[in-house]
Amino acid sequence: MSTNEERIARMHDRAKEMKIQRTKRLFRIESAVTGVLGVCMIALVVMIGFTPIGGATAANTGFAGAAMLSMTSGSFIIVYVAAFLFGLALMLSIRTYRNKQRQEKEVV
DSSP, rough: OHHHHHHHHHHHHHHHHHHHHHHHHHHHHHHHHHHHHHHHHHHHHHHHHHHHGGOOSSSOOOOSSSOOOBTHHHHHHHHHHHHHHHHHHOOOOOOHHHHHHHHHHHHH
């Protein structure tokens, strides 16, 4: 028969294990989301590389939106925005993972 202190210690150990499992599960989800965003970015770059944006043809090469942007620069802007969002998602997932690692070290 175990004492109350042993039961409480086992309960705390199980709580730590559950917290670690939850952290690992969240990290796997964040990694999967970041991977999917990366694949989407690559697909976007490939699609933009092979198709003109906005139906730009040889006869239709005017300016779009702002006076400084031509029709062909729109694809670069989309790629830059997608790359920025991918980098942001990656940075947030790394920051979250590191913060959780610090919290685990503080608990242990």
